[in-house]
Amino acid sequence: MESKRVLITGAAGFLGSHLCDRFIAEGYNVIGMDNLITGDLKNIEHLFKLPQFEFYHHDVTTFVHIPGKLDYILHFASPASPIDYLKIPIQTLKVGSLGTHNLLGLAKEKNARILIASTSEVYGDPLIHPQAEDYYGNVNAIGPRGVYDEAKRFQESITMAYHRFHGLETRIVRIFNTYGPRMRLNDGRAVPAFMGQALRGEDITVFGDGSQTRSFCYVEDQIEGIYRLLLSDYSLPVNIGNPHEISILDFAKEIIKLTDTTQKIVFKPLPTDDPMQRQPNINLAKEILGWEPKVTREEGMQKTFNYFKQLPKAALEKIAHKDFSKHNRK
Numbered sequence: 001m002e003s004k005r006v007l008i009t010g011a012a013g014f015l016g017s018h019l020c021d022r023f024i025a026e027g028y029n030v031i032g033m034d035n036l037i038t039g040d041l042k043n044i045e046h047l048f049k050l051p052q053f054e055f056y057h058h059d060v061t062t063f064v065h066i067p068g069k070l071d072y073i074l075h076f077a078s079p080a081s082p083i084d085y086l087k088i089p090i091q092t093l094k095v096g097s098l099g100t101h102n103l104l105g106l107a108k109e110k111n112a113r114i115l116i117a118s119t120s121e122v123y124g125d126p127l128i129h130p131q132a133e134d135y136y137g138n139v140n141a142i143g144p145r146g147v148y149d150e151a152k153r154f155q156e157s158i159t160m161a162y163h164r165f166h167g168l169e170t171r172i173v174r175i176f177n178t179y180g181p182r183m184r185l186n187d188g189r190a191v192p193a194f195m196g197q198a199l200r201g202e203d204i205t206v207f208g209d210g211s212q213t214r215s216f217c218y219v220e221d222q223i224e225g226i227y228r229l230l231l232s233d234y235s236l237p238v239n240i241g242n243p244h245e246i247s248i249l250d251f252a253k254e255i256i257k258l259t260d261t262t263q264k265i266v267f268k269p270l271p272t273d274d275p276m277q278r279q280p281n282i283n284l285a286k287e288i289l290g291w292e293p294k295v296t297r298e299e300g301m302q303k304t305f306n307y308f309k310q311l312p313k314a315a316l317e318k319i320a321h322k323d324f325s326k327h328n329r330k
Contacts, residue, residue: 003052005029005069007112009060009103010076012039014182015117015175018223019074020044024052026227031066034077035059037091038084043182060099061091070110072230075103076117078152082145082271083188089147096151097158104162104170113169115230116159118237120176121149125275130245132281133174133237143273156237163235171229176241176280180219180300181307185315190214191301194252195308198259208270210249215279217242218300221293228289241280242293258301 006023010016011032023030024047032044033056047053060077078095079085085092107114123131124139139149156172163170179191197204225240252265285291
């Protein structure tokens with residue numbers, strides 16, 4: 001029987017690369033696509049020798065053509081950290097709108113099922129807690145974070161339009177804070193930021209008073225949820241995340257204990273529109289997918305710290321970011 005063929009955009013990124021691994025392990029032929037603005041080929045270089053993997057260096061905001069059949073498309077091409085999408089706001093909006101439109105068109109042409117990676121950021125700074133899929137959100141469309149939040153909200157809207165108007169098989173995953181190996185130490189999110197500071201002997205930076213909460217999901221659990229959702233019969237958005245909530249201040253203390261460092265915690269002003277609460281209601285994922293996270297925060301953080309510890313010293317000290325200027329002018 002011929003293997004099924006899947007296209008994964010954002011393949012050289014954190015989640016995209018883990019998805020490539022999972023689908024290869026499941027016996028699929030995988031096409032990875034990435035323009036490498038924020039992705040890193042090191043995340044998928046171990047796959048290049050495999051006959052069932054091919055890579056396209058391509059920007060999905062331009063026309064996307066894949067020869068031959070496609071069974072599935074997973075659209076994970078987007079900056080996901082505030083440091084990135086605040087530096088490339090226009091590219092972030094384009095990949096959520098033009099990129100999604102191109103891939104929905106490709107899915108329609110190939111009669112392929114498409115899964116869109118959305119985010120808990122569609123809920124904005126939520127007025128209900130925890131956040132369930134039927135909550136419409138509290139988003140500042142014109143604030144600095146709006147370029148990411150609204151790109152993802154539009155992405156969901158156009159996906160549902162293709163589902164309803166064209167009968168396209170679509171899936172939407174709303175991803176809550178996910179962590180694990182292959183995250184970039186300099187991407188600005190709490191887990192790599194705190195661990196990077198600890199490894200470099202720097203003070204741990206907490207924004208605001210640290211009372212804002214997050215819920216951290218280990219990457220293995222996240223990938224399992226995404227895989228199950230793709231193969232399900234459910235077309236509306238589904239939260240995939242870990243419901244165990246913790247304040248950022250308490251999390252910083254956990255990292256200091258985990259890394260066995262003596263850094264002190266320093267406080268800086270809270271960024272504009274930074275959500276004060278983030279906790280998924282995963283009742284729908286339990287019911288529809290039979291899914292819930294298995295990896296405890298203690299276990300997942302230890303695995304992640306072990307990964308960061310073995311990185312070359314130069315990688316730990318690297319705090320400069322890519323030059324995004326050429327992507328921001330269009």
